[in-house]
Amino acid sequence: MTVMSEELLEALEADESGDLDAIIEQRRPEDFDALRSLLRLDPTVEPSHRAKAIYALGRWGDPAVVEAIQDLLPDVEEAERIGAIDALGRLRAEDALDDILEHVDDESVSVRKFVARALGRINTPRARAELSKLEQTDPSDYIRSLASKLLSRG
């Protein structure tokens, strides 16, 4: 069983992300394992803790968690889905492109915004081609403009 430090538990309970940001900076393997253990749809995992674990692991930068986040993506509610897409983008998870693109037509502008941002961060030729499609075809002016801005960053 994964042991969670008091410090990490407090960070997961906090209103602000500052404590979790500090834990990410320290990069302790035991914290990484504890956060990773929260990436499951299990009634024993508090959804807010899972959402914060996704936030932290997306910023930690270790691609070992990509598959676990991919697995969560189809089954989580919008707020967590956004967090998961954001995390995959921050992890530059090229292997997760198909999973991210499942949400490219999501009716929520918020979800599509994070899809565009993730594509911009992954920034492979395929990701850029998908961004280019968004730039031309998304029904939202804002998303088309965001895609254009992300493409122009190169």
Added chain:
Amino acid sequence: MATNVRTAVANRLGKSGTLSLKKDVFGVYSNVIPPQSRSLLRQMELIQTKPLVRVVLVTVTDTAANKIPNSQPQRDLDNANTIYQRECDAWIYCQDTRTRDRPDLTVFDQNDCGGVVGGHVVSDDEDELFDLGRDLGANIVCYYVFSATAFGGCAAHPPGRRGFWVGSPPNNNPASPDVAFAHELTHVVGDNAHVSTPADNLMTKAKGKLVSSTLTPAQQTRILADPDMEQP
């Protein structure tokens, strides 16, 4: 009294013309007003004799998608005022409020909440968010947002644009909803960091903090010395 109110409001609060007692004198903009007694005499005393900090409230919505923060701004202002008046003998004036329909910012992206090595990295969304409400007459702006990653609030802000955001249930239900606004405001006013003691302090990270939350003398001093605290 009528002349005195008009003069005091013009001199101290900078408002003139047709004045609304509710908005301009009491700084009450909400239609949902908590049942709290509001004395004009007490308000006049505050206006004429006590240090004040002005805030603007901006609520970010996506009306088409029905993403509207489930916030209680008047409760937040009243509770923060109760704490500031009791602990610092200062008060908070709501200069103005606005709702901005910005679907692009309803769920916004944050890189971090500051305080880590290298300081706060301002995200594109924060850059846009903290531009809102800058023309309304207060240096400090509170943003009520529908959702922001997984957290309930944050006072990290771009340089030169002081402010903070507060999340909304059910996505970002603050752990201490009664004083989340006061807590975040106090990160900005006086640049107050988190503390672990005393247990009833407003700036602890504890859940369920109440309007009875306290401030230490050092925190009070920093609040009163804040550049946006206007002396009478």
